Amino acid sequence: EVQLVESGGGLVQPGGSLRLSCAASGFTFRNYWMHWVRQVPGEGLVWVSEISSDGSGTAYGASVKGRFTISRDNAKNTLYLQMESLRAEDTAIYYCLRKGGWYVDLWGQGTLVTVSS
Amino acid sequence: DIVMTQSPLSLPVTPGEPASISCRSSQSLLDKNGYNYLDWYLQKPGESPQLLIYLASNRASGVPDRFSGSGSGTDFTLKISRVEAEDVGVYYCMQGLQTLTFGGGTKVEIK
Numbered sequence: 521e522v523q524l525v526e527s528g529g530g531l532v533q534p535g536g537s538l539r540l541s542c543a544a545s546g547f548t549f550r551n552y553w554m555h556w557v558r559q560v561p562g563e564g565l566v567w568v569s570e571i572s573s574d575g576s577g578t579a580y581g582a583s584v585k586g587r588f589t590i591s592r593d594n595a596k597n598t599l600y601l602q603m604e605s606l607r608a609e610d611t612a613i614y615y616c617l618r619k620g621g622w623y624v625d626l627w628g629q630g631t632l633v634t635v636s637s
Numbered sequence: 638d639i640v641m642t643q644s645p646l647s648l649p650v651t652p653g654e655p656a657s658i659s660c661r662s663s664q665s666l667l668d669k670n671g672y673n674y675l676d677w678y679l680q681k682p683g684e685s686p687q688l689l690i691y692l693a694s695n696r697a698s699g700v701p702d703r704f705s706g707s708g709s710g711t712d713f714t715l716k717i718s719r720v721e722a723e724d725v726g727v728y729y730c731m732q733g734l735q736t737l738t739f740g741g742g743t744k745v746e747i748k
Contacts, residue, residue: 567737579736623676623691
């Protein structure tokens, strides 16, 4: 089955760190650009970061640049998001997304990150 | 950054009636390859978003033909020819020309 499964979310204190993972299966992971998008429950979708298919290119949203790092392990079919210096406003559901040549066609089920003392 | 603006914010609909959602971008989404990098997603309650329409007017696999997308450049529209109860949720447009940005969403609910 073609799917993306996120993990690693949870409760963390302000200033803390967390690493999210996204396990891909059912398709050739190394052929796709991947993205992280987040959503505060009940609110809209916000792009967080992207990484090229071979991992050589990355980009970040302004609100996370310098604090978050996206990476991937194509041998393990896994995408990562290392989050540092977490703030209350980073609280959200984090989704990983697969982008083919032209459009995003696959989303994971999401993992909830809560930043609170 | 490209800003995406959707309207309306909320759309009460009667089953069997048509519905239409508008999406406008702050810059043209028409690439020199002739494609408009505008997609539509539906997020049903408690679920992840699912792709409905890609490249402005192409239905994704398995999407009913009552859904259609149109537009080019900066103005786009999603139409549902006859709304069904299962169509409730929040609809988002998304541009993929430069990284990704989303419209604010349109909540479709049954009257």
